[in-house]
Amino acid sequence: MSDSLMFNNDAYVLLETDRPEQILTPAEMFAKLQEIVVKFADDLPNDVRQISGTDARVQYLLDTSCELDLVPGEYVQWYAVRLEK
Known part of the structure; x- marks a missing residue:
């Protein structure tokens, strides 16, 4: 069984x-x-394009990926982080 803490995050590094680099809240990300x-x-990977709806596609990316190559020479990467106080 996986540890539920593994899926908790306070922010994302974009x-x-x-x-x-930017630090974004989960809502901002x-x-x-x-x-x-x-x-x-039209440039999204096939697995993402097969999903219906923008919100579902975004959730899929957050759950399964950390990088998108957008067009030649452009990319976006994101990493979930936990902030300690």
Whole structure:
């Protein structure tokens, strides 16, 4: 049985082509991926395109991936992190 703590996160580190890294909340990361999924709908990997609905595609990406190659020379990567106080 997997440890449920493995799926808890406080934030995401976002890396994009030619941009400094950003720290995003889970809601902000979801919104960012929504924009990307809509903008690059035709360039998404086949497994993602087979899923119906933008929100379902975004959730699938968050659950199964940490990187998308968008178009030649452009990428987006994200990593879930837990912040300690």
